[in-house]
Amino acid sequence: MITLTEENYIKAIYHLSSNGEKTVNTNAIASAMQTKASSVTDMIKKLSEKNYADYKKYQGVTLTDDGRRVAVNIIRKHRLWEVFLVEKLNFSWDEVHEVAEHLEHIKSEKLIDELDAFLEFPTYDPHGDPIPDKEGNFKHIEKIVLAKAEVGSTYKCVGVDDTSSKFLKYLDSNNIALGTIITVKHKEPFDNSIKIALEHSEIVVSQSVAKNLYLKKV
Amino acid sequence: MITLTEENYIKAIYHLSSNGEKTVNTNAIASAMQTKASSVTDMIKKLSEKNYADYKKYQGVTLTDDGRRVAVNIIRKHRLWEVFLVEKLNFSWDEVHEVAEHLEHIKSEKLIDELDAFLEFPTYDPHGDPIPDKEGNFKHIEKIVLAKAEVGSTYKCVGVDDTSSKFLKYLDSNNIALGTIITVKHKEPFDNSIKIALEHSEIVVSQSVAKNLYLKKV
DNA sequence: AAATATTTTTAGATTAGTCTAAAAATATTT
DNA sequence: AAATATTTTTAGACTAATCTAAAAATATTT
Incomplete structure (x- = not known):
């Protein structure tokens, strides 16, 4: 089982490394997660043990394929919920992020696939970011x-x-x-x-x- | 701040005491929460300190007005999400409970009030249970x-x-x-x-x- | 009402995630 | 390449929620 905190660290590493490929250093994660470097060290050890990340002491961290898969799935959920909030529940684009931060952690494949269908398979969220499909594919627009x-x-x-x-x-x-x-x-x-x-x-x-x-x- | 675990205990006490009024004993909570009596004792002390429950050693526990308010609000959220899942996302009535157990803890007043409006203010959930309104009022049907x-x-x-x-x-x-x-x-x-x-x-x-x-x- | 059984609480340990402070490694400057 | 600065890790402590095992209180039986 993956915990909520682990998911948030994986997401942060993914975003900091622009698609999970580049090495990310401890302090960058600490400031993104609003926590201390020592906490980050503990967590990346744990992510490494669980095979979500590759980590060598003092050398920073990258996500494994598994880690990237987790990150992209959370991003998919986050962005689909944002579309739902704006299109169906009258949220404005500045209100959706905080609620979506919580909704993204609800674990149900059926829930998210049905939500996707209900929203008619949107490809961009209310901030213009692309939404990964069920397989994790999404286009980078040349912006x-x-x-x-x-x-x-x-x-x-x-x-x-x-x-x-x-x-x-x-x-x-x-x-x-x-x-x-x-x-x-x-x-x-x-x-x-x-x-x-x-x-x-x-x-x-x-x-x-x-x-x-x-x-x-x- | 109220934690997820505290919310779940409050909900369990509410259900066990049929509307939060009757005294509930430790073992009953333990078996409802699938945990041990000693854990329950710790938690009801904490709920008592935070004024969600009244508790005297060895005498069981009742919810305070605050505790009941929390319980009814969680039930409102749970049942609204169940309606959403069945009516909009093609869940069957046997599939909704587990997902709603998680969704009920998302904290956003706007989210739940807009969801309520989006569903056109339903008064019963897919299992026939009444849905409390924003003020916490709901009818007991004579069943x-x-x-x-x-x-x-x-x-x-x-x-x-x-x-x-x-x-x-x-x-x-x-x-x-x-x-x-x-x-x-x-x-x-x-x-x-x-x-x-x-x-x-x-x-x-x-x-x-x-x-x-x-x-x-x- | 004494003996026994059940329930509840306490005491002390455990795990996840966090922290501070100090030590170790790496990077930068001179 | 030494000295200094920065980054990262380790060591040890803390909190929330849990557990086991034993003690204390209450309830039931005889």
């Missing part, structure tokens, strides 16, 4: 971050990095949502802020916003 | 157990006591479901089995079945 977009080009908003409530509310209040068309007008070298044009307005966004907004060329 | 029904009378099936998969599958295979109309034909004094008439058949059910099926006179 770029606004901070690296080129002046003069037009893009579609396809996702966010930071899913915190404050950031998503900020986007809402500036009429930026998934699918919004954005034209990059000007990059200010002094503070790396960016002026962008939306359908009915022009706004200037800070560097920290520009680093968290994903776009796709149109 | 009798088949074992005590009178020969010659006609009843509607309104609920079950045992929600185990084996029992519910037995009912399914004999075409007994919520709403099924049943006429009591004969009670056999020798083994307390009962012959009943359904729409298209007559069957004999054992005493243990008769004790777990709830009816309402029509």
